[in-house]
Amino acid sequence: MKSLINHNKKQGQSLVEVVVAIGVMGLVLTSMVMAVTIGIKTTRVAKERVEARHLIENRLEEARRERDTDPDGFFGLGNRTDPTEQVGTNPVYSLTTSYTEIVPGEQIEVEVEVTWVDGANDYVVTGSTYLSKWEVR
Numbered sequence: 001m002k003s004l005i006n007h008n009k010k011q012g013q014s015l016v017e018v019v020v021a022i023g024v025m026g027l028v029l030t031s032m033v034m035a036v037t038i039g040i041k042t043t044r045v046a047k048e049r050v051e052a053r054h055l056i057e058n059r060l061e062e063a064r065r066e067r068d069t070d071p072d073g074f075f076g077l078g079n080r081t082d083p084t085e086q087v088g089t090n091p092v093y094s095l096t097t098s099y100t101e102i103v104p105g106e107q108i109e110v111e112v113e114v115t116w117v118d119g120a121n122d123y124v125v126t127g128s129t130y131l132s133k134w135e136v137r
Helices: 002-008 015-069 071-076
Strands: 085-087 093-103 107-118 121-132
Touching: 015 071, 015 093, 015 107, 015 121
Parallel strands: none
Antiparallel strands: 085 093, 093 107, 107 121
16 A cells, blocks of 8 residues: 555656746746847947047047148138038948137137937937137247
């Protein structure tokens, strides 16, 4: 009789336990895939922001060279906004450069705005500097 009782108490997994285990493993795997996907997107956006900052710095350097090459022409144009320029292919960055007179004929604020679209999100990065008229005597 003892062997019959032991025979009825077999150890094993029930169907419910197996289904729960598979469900938990599915949730864990889904969470891991989502975390990796978010990490990749965050890295891509950070890289795009660095590229936007690089474009801004280049544009501000161009304005400095223009000021140094022809200060009278640079400061003589007053307030203005250059036409928007498209740069790059994926993503396409839009650069807009604005010049605002602070002291007429003497000091101008140069502001560069870079915008781009990544998926359903729009991004904007801006940078500015003040340029003064100076002469070496």
